[in-house]
Amino acid sequence: MLGAVVGAQMMKTWILLALLTSAAPAAAAPPDPVEQHLFGLAMTCVRSSAADVERAEPTLAGAVDFLLDDLCRVEVADHDRYVANSALLAEMQHDMAPDRERVVVNIIHPPPPPPGVQGAQPTPSSGATDAETQAAVDRVTRAEREMDEGWQQMTVDPATGELHGPPMTLGVATQMARTEFDQPSAQSDRVRAAAAQAVLAARLARLAPPR
Numbered sequence: 001m002l003g004a005v006v007g008a009q010m011m012k013t014w015i016l017l018a019l020l021t022s023a024a025p026a027a028a029a030p031p032d033p034v035e036q037h038l039f040g041l042a043m044t045c046v047r048s049s050a051a052d053v054e055r056a057e058p059t060l061a062g063a064v065d066f067l068l069d070d071l072c073r074v075e076v077a078d079h080d081r082y083v084a085n086s087a088l089l090a091e092m093q094h095d096m097a098p099d100r101e102r103v104v105v106n107i108i109h110p111p112p113p114p115p116g117v118q119g120a121q122p123t124p125s126s127g128a129t130d131a132e133t134q135a136a137v138d139r140v141t142r143a144e145r146e147m148d149e150g151w152q153q154m155t156v157d158p159a160t161g162e163l164h165g166p167p168m169t170l171g172v173a174t175q176m177a178r179t180e181f182d183q184p185s186a187q188s189d190r191v192r193a194a195a196a197q198a199v200l201a202a203r204l205a206r207l208a209p210p211r
Contacts, residue, residue, distance in 0.1 A: 042072055
C-alpha cells in the first residue's frame with residue numbers, strides 16, 4: 001500500500017516538473033562565463049535550501065516559487081538581469097553600429113529634383129530661416145550620433161547585471177530594460193527548471209521507501 005502511494009506521488013511530481021520545464025529553449029547559446037558564474041551562485045542558494053523548503057511547502061510549484069521569489073531572489077535577480085540586459089545591449093549595439101546608413105537632411109542646399117521632375121524647394125512653415133532650420137536638424141543629427149556612440153560604450157556589470165554607460169544612453173537603456181525585460185517573477189527558464197529539479201530531488205529523497 002505504501003509503495004502505491006509513494007509511486008503515485010512520484011508520478012505527480014514528475015508530471016509537474018515536465019510542465020514547469022516545458023518552455024525551456026530548444027537550442028542553447030554559446031556558454032557565457034559570467035552568466036555561468038551568476039547561475040552557479042543562484043543554484044548554490046537554491047540547492048542549499050531546497051530540502052527545507054520542500055518539507056514546508058505542500059506543492060512542488062509552491063516550493064519553487066518560494067525559493068526563487070523569496071529566499072534566493074537576490075541571486076536569481078542578478079542572474080536574470082544580466083541575461084536580459086546582455087541581450088538588450090547586444091541587439092542595440094548591432095542596430096546602432098557606427099557604420100549604419102544615415103539619412104542626412106540638408107535644408108540650405110537640398111538635392112536637386114530628379115530629371116524631368118518639377119520640385120519645389122522646401123520652405124520652413126514656422127517662420128524660421130533656412131539657417132535656423134538647418135541648425136535644428138544638425139542638432140538632432142548630432143544627438144543621434146551621440147546616442148549611437150553611447151550604445152557602443154555601454155557595459156553590463158558582471159556582478160549585478162546592471163547597465164552602465166553615458167547618462168543619456170543609460171537613461172534610454174534603463175527604460176527599455178524596465179519595460180521589456182524586468183517583469184516580476186519572470187525568471188529565466190533555465191533557473192526555474194533547475195530549481196524545480198532541486199525541489200523534486202528533495203521530495204523524491206524524502207518519499208523514497210526505506211531500504
